[in-house]
Amino acid sequence: MNPLKCDYCDKPAVVHEVTVKNGQKNEVHLCEEHAQEAGVALPSHQPINQLLTQFVISQTSKGKAMAKKPCPTCGMTYRRFRQTGNLGCPDCYEAFEEQLAPLIQRAQNGADRHRGKTPRRAGASDDRQLQIRQLVRELDEAVADEQYERAAHLRDRLRGFDPQSPGSKAVAKPDDEPHQSES
Amino acid sequence: MTMEFAAHCPWLSDDGPDTDVVMSCRVRLARNLARFPFVSRADEAQRKELCNIARQVVLSSNLADGVIWVDLNHATARDRQLLVERHLISKNLAEADIPRAVAVSGDETLSVMVNEEDHLRMQLLAPGLRLVELVDRINVVDDAIEAKVDYAFSPRWGYLTACPTNLGTGIRLSVMMHLPALKLTSEIDRVRRAAKDLHLAVRGYYGEGSESAGDFYQISNQVTLGRSEQDLLREFDQRVLPRIIEYEQHARRMLVDDNATLLDDRIHRALGTLRSARLLGAEEAMKLLSRLRLGVHLGRLPDLDLAAINRLLLQVQPAHLQMYVAADLNSEQLREARATLMRQTLQ
Numbered sequence: 001m002n003p004l005k006c007d008y009c010d011k012p013a014v015v016h017e018v019t020v021k022n023g024q025k026n027e028v029h030l031c032e033e034h035a036q037e038a039g040v041a042l043p044s045h046q047p048i049n050q051l052l053t054q055f056v057i058s059q060t061s062k063g064k065a066m067a068k069k070p071c072p073t074c075g076m077t078y079r080r081f082r083q084t085g086n087l088g089c090p091d092c093y094e095a096f097e098e099q100l101a102p103l104i105q106r107a108q109n110g111a112d113r114h115r116g117k118t119p120r121r122a123g124a125s126d127d128r129q130l131q132i133r134q135l136v137r138e139l140d141e142a143v144a145d146e147q148y149e150r151a152a153h154l155r156d157r158l159r160g161f162d163p164q165s166p167g168s169k170a171v172a173k174p175d176d177e178p179h180q181s182e183s
Numbered sequence: 184m185t186m187e188f189a190a191h192c193p194w195l196s197d198d199g200p201d202t203d204v205v206m207s208c209r210v211r212l213a214r215n216l217a218r219f220p221f222v223s224r225a226d227e228a229q230r231k232e233l234c235n236i237a238r239q240v241v242l243s244s245n246l247a248d249g250v251i252w253v254d255l256n257h258a259t260a261r262d263r264q265l266l267v268e269r270h271l272i273s274k275n276l277a278e279a280d281i282p283r284a285v286a287v288s289g290d291e292t293l294s295v296m297v298n299e300e301d302h303l304r305m306q307l308l309a310p311g312l313r314l315v316e317l318v319d320r321i322n323v324v325d326d327a328i329e330a331k332v333d334y335a336f337s338p339r340w341g342y343l344t345a346c347p348t349n350l351g352t353g354i355r356l357s358v359m360m361h362l363p364a365l366k367l368t369s370e371i372d373r374v375r376r377a378a379k380d381l382h383l384a385v386r387g388y389y390g391e392g393s394e395s396a397g398d399f400y401q402i403s404n405q406v407t408l409g410r411s412e413q414d415l416l417r418e419f420d421q422r423v424l425p426r427i428i429e430y431e432q433h434a435r436r437m438l439v440d441d442n443a444t445l446l447d448d449r450i451h452r453a454l455g456t457l458r459s460a461r462l463l464g465a466e467e468a469m470k471l472l473s474r475l476r477l478g479v480h481l482g483r484l485p486d487l488d489l490a491a492i493n494r495l496l497l498q499v500q501p502a503h504l505q506m507y508v509a510a511d512l513n514s515e516q517l518r519e520a521r522a523t524l525m526r527q528t529l530q
Contacts, residue, residue: 074220086300088224090217090335090343104340104347104408109382111409114341116352119334120326134411141413 006031071095120157188506192269193291195493199311203480204428206359206399209270210317211306212325213344213353217333221345222281222298230282230298236332237297241286244327249289256282261511264502270308272296293324300345301353303328312428314356314420318412341408351408356419359388360427363398363477364434367449371400374427381423382406388469397469397496402427439481450478454487458529462515463522468499491528498524 004013006029013029070077076088078096087093093100105112118134135158142151194207215221216236219229238252255263255276263277271294272285283298296304305324307317335343341351349355365371378385386401402424404415438446453474457463476492478484497503499521505512508520 074224076224084223086223086345087221087347089220090215090337093337093340093343100347104350107348108350108408109406111351111406113339113409114337114351115409115414116341116354116411117322117325118338118341119329119336138411138413141411145417 004029006034008034069095188265188269188503190498190507191490191494192497194270194308194310195497196310197489197493199309199313201428202311204360204362204431205312205424206361207270207308207310208312208314208317208356208358209306209308210314210321211304211355211357212321213301213342213349213355214303214305214325214328215335215343215345216302217335219302219335222300222302223345227282233302234282234284234297237286237295237303238284240328240331241295244331246286246295246324246327247288247290247293250286250293251289253285253287255279255284261502261505265506268497268500268502273299273304275299295324295328301349312358312420312424314358314416318354318356318416322412348405349407352410352412352415354407354412354415355403356416357401357403358424360400360402360431361398361473361476362400362427362431363473364438365431366398367438367446368434370430370434374430378402383419383423396466397471397473399469399473435477435481446481447483450474450483454478454484454529457525460522460525462518463499463525464518465499465501465521468521468525469496472496472499487529495525495528 004016005011006013009031011031011033014032015030015035016028068077068079071088071092072095073091074088076092076095078099081087081092081096087096101112115134115137135154139151139154139158142148142154196202199205199207216233219225219233222230222233225233234254242250242252253262253266255272258266263272266272266285266287267274267277269291271287271291273296276283276285276296276299279298281298283296285297286295287293292308294306294308296306305321305328307321307324309317337343342353344350344353362371362374365374375385382405384401384403384405386403388396388399388401404419406415453471457468457471457475472492472495475484475487476489476496479487479489479492498507501512501517504517504520504524507524512520
């Protein structure tokens with residue numbers, strides 16, 4: 001059997017993708033050159049699953065992802081991210097938010113927002129309300145789990161948010177003071 | 184520079200809860216500093232600066248007793264491999280060609296990798312199932328570091344990481360499970376499928392990209408965003424792991440009750456091979472030691488010492504073996520030295 005040819009030229013295809021949507025089969029076959037153009041790098045040592053992942057990412061985000069605008073802070077492009085899997089700097093999350101959000105949701109089981117720990121230090125986060133909500137939530141969980149020492153610690157952190165002062169922030173209580181159980 | 188390591192490893196002991204099935208547990212946080220590019224995009228000067236900042240912060244924060252700083256660019260290849268075999272650094276960090284370092288506590292339970300995929304990768308290791316304790320401790324370490332640097336953080340996405348698969352909490356909870364009975368009874372694939380459904384990763388002895396040598400499996404959470412650290416911990420530690428532990432223990436009881444001859448055959452063949460072989464590969468040695476470990480836990484090998492088996496699990500690794508014989512060995516010599524070590528230890 002003759003090897004399949006690239007959809008865009010006569011060279012042999014090295015990347016193949018078959019998708020079935022609404023009963024319609026759609027095949028894509030690309031040579032090395034056109035695969036690279038579509039955002040699939042083909043170094044010889046690259047594992048096949050990584051190749052496929054990149055190809056799927058490149059196909060599913062095609063169009064939107066073609067926005068060539070680089071991150072204003074580090075110059076990273078979305079296309080380069082698709083090839084390496086790593087972003088260039090923290091600001092890339094904002095620069096590519098539109099393209100990244102669906103990808104993150106897929107990778108993170110549908111999650112689209114952080115609900116965990118927040119830094120306590122000034123300047124690291126400007127969203128006090130989010131921090132307060134998070135602490136309240138963790139406090140509820142700790143009480144529900146009867147983790148009273150942890151609950152007391154969280155309560156102390158919450159007290160660090162002074163409602164009268166918009167610039168105030170959570171302040172850690174020194175650890176040399178024993179936390180009292182509320183039970 | 185040559186580093187000194189003990190013949191045993193603190194996380195490779197049976198001093199912990201559920202060590203018959205859970206050999207060790209680990210908690211890892213991924214953190215990056217604000218106002219720096221991620222490691223892969225940083226230039227040489229920035230990577231050096233990150234090492235310097237990390238060194239200053241880590242060594243001045245009283246994170247643990249006896250913390251030492253290892254500049255990996257000045258460490259020998261064997262020392263780097265020793266650190267990998269002791270699970271204190273990743274293979275990637277050992278092999279990278281950029282300014283990088285690791286801080287290790289005196290008891291080797293804490294390590295902070297600098298310039299791995301993220302600026303900081305801090306981890307705590309312990310024998311047995313002690314994730315609750317480790318999550319509390321890593322939180323203290325994280326707070327101490329955060330008191331001195333600004334982390335890259337966004338209210339929507341949480342702690343910002345180079346790869347979005349670590350985004351949010353940046354937390355990875357993992358356990359090294361010894362599941363020989365599930366392997367022997369061919370039930371292991373059901374565990375793999377169930378783990379996949381629960382968004383857990385199942386990997387080999389050395390984590391990402393490694394195979395499951397000797398029926399040791401590393402199981403960890405894949406989701407890091409959208410749930411709090413305590414939520415993730417609760418689900419993993421209280422809902423998922425007890426079921427896998429119970430499943431393995433049940434399979435062991437079934438083997439003893441219904442198929443003791445097969446079980447004893449496997450265990451004693453392993454012992455026979457280890458006591459007689461003249462050449463042994465690392466993978467084969469791990470597999471046979473895994474059988475001995477099962478035998479000791481089931482009381483089938485009363486004369487064998489579990490601590491010795493744990494020590495051997497470490498010593499069969501190439502860098503440890505070379506440290507033990509104090510010589511550089513090629514792969515054939517390694518196989519011979521490994522077999523000799525086994526015969527000497529297990530007589």
